[in-house]
Amino acid sequence: MNKHPNIFNFATSELSQDAFLAWLLSWANPIYKNIDNDLHQLGFSFLKSLLAKQKIQLTNISNLEVKTQFHKIDVFVDFTMNGKKYGIIIEDKVYTNNHSNQLTTYKNKIENKDFDVVVPIYLKTGFQHCYKDVQSKGFYPYSVKELISVLKTGLHIDNAILNNYYEYILSKEKEFDNAKYAYVNYKTIPVSNWKWWECTGFFSEYSNNFSAGWGSVGNNRQPLLAMWCKGAPLNIKDADTGANLKLDLYLDVIYATNSLNINFRLGNLEAHPQTNNRNRNKIYNAFSSVLNKEGIIHRKPHFRKSKQTLCLAQVTDVDMNIKYDKFLALITDYKEVANQFAINYTDA
Incomplete structure (x- = not known):
């Protein structure tokens, strides 16, 4: 039996992935809890996993906003929690790596604004052999494996966007695994x-x-x-x-x-x-x-x-x-x- 057409097999650019990430994070907003609690909980879990990179525990939030291409940042999330204003920078990469001084520029722009806590995330769904440069600029790597781990908790949700993306990202995980194998085992290959x-x-x-x-x-x-x-x-x-x-x-x-x-x-x-x-x-x-x-x-x-x-x-x-x-x-x-x-x- 043929699989149904998957929109993410056609919309393969980083902008398409930005849109999905922004969509899912938007569901973390408490105002959507009564509309679809399952999607709300999944969005909340995704947000929670991002904050965990900086050892921040997610509790009750308010005033959540999600923006794409905010000061050229792929996805930007801001919200209030326990009286503090939080900003999450998500630099989203599929195959390309960070270049020039873009990460430092993004981080400085947000830190110069009125945020109490800034969490910089470097989300890479393709394989990358080294994150030293990313980490030296204060960003936390977030891999396709971590993203899939979150999405797996929502497999029971009947939503076409979510299901299409999950199917798509599983194929990216296979590419990730193949690339990592080649990188690690090149000495055994002619x-x-x-x-x-x-x-x-x-x-x-x-x-x-x-x-x-x-x-x-x-x-x-x-x-x-x-x-x-x-x-x-x-x-x-x-x-x-x-x-x-x-x-x-x-x-x-x-x-x-x-x-x-x-x-x-x-x-x-x-x-x-x-x-x-x-x-x-x-x-x-x-x-x-x-x-x-x-x-x-x-x-x-x-x-x-x-x-x-x-x-x-x-x-x-x-x-x-x-x-x-x-x-x-x-x-x-x-x-x-x-x-x-x-x-x-x-x-x-």
Whole structure:
């Protein structure tokens, strides 16, 4: 038998989830107790679980208001309890992570208003491997597991919105479990089968080996996950002006669309924007000879003007039917080849 259409399978944005969370929290208002006590109790339980993050016990409340996009906050709840005014900030995330300084900004805006107690919640229904940054900004993580635990207490309620969302969020829990498994167990999975969360597990554990940064990278075409290793200084004479340019040569590993790629890049271009391929080609010709001697199969990428980084060479034909330890050794060797080239490079 086919399942009925679920509106949340079509309305998959964070705004749709914001609407559900705001709807459920609105039922916590005592004025709705006589309209539907079951939904009221469920909304009250949800509110109670949020306050419990700050070890606050929920008792009788009044003047409850729920707002969405209040000062750009996804969901904001304010109410009075025991003569004090409470404000709950809910930053709602499905797949994306917190970025820039948004959490601190939201928290400061509310703390500067007339609230006695502020409870900042970071509600994430997708998997996130680390919450250190979130917690450092004073927010309490709230996972899909915790949300489902609350919703389970309302399974007896016959309400289409609630039932649709519960069915939808169970599918998100499966995605959460699969992502967590991949992140934790990437060492047992061949590199050829790595996807986003296997790469996240590897990058987070071994980036320090390469003094590397890593994370998701903004891209107009597709989401990218990258690890960029610390480079070595590379000094050249500009092919056009003869001026001395101080660049960096470094290695990065990029995951995108079920593909893991290894590249050598030129960095530190902010002061030396590259508008033609003359410098790139000069360095590539010398570097390509070294790569050939080391048996590293590669190709010269299409040139694109750049003000930040420039792809120098792309490694090709890498046997990815290996486990993490051999992949780690491979990157270590490649990085050393690049470092030695940069150290020994002399501009003709």
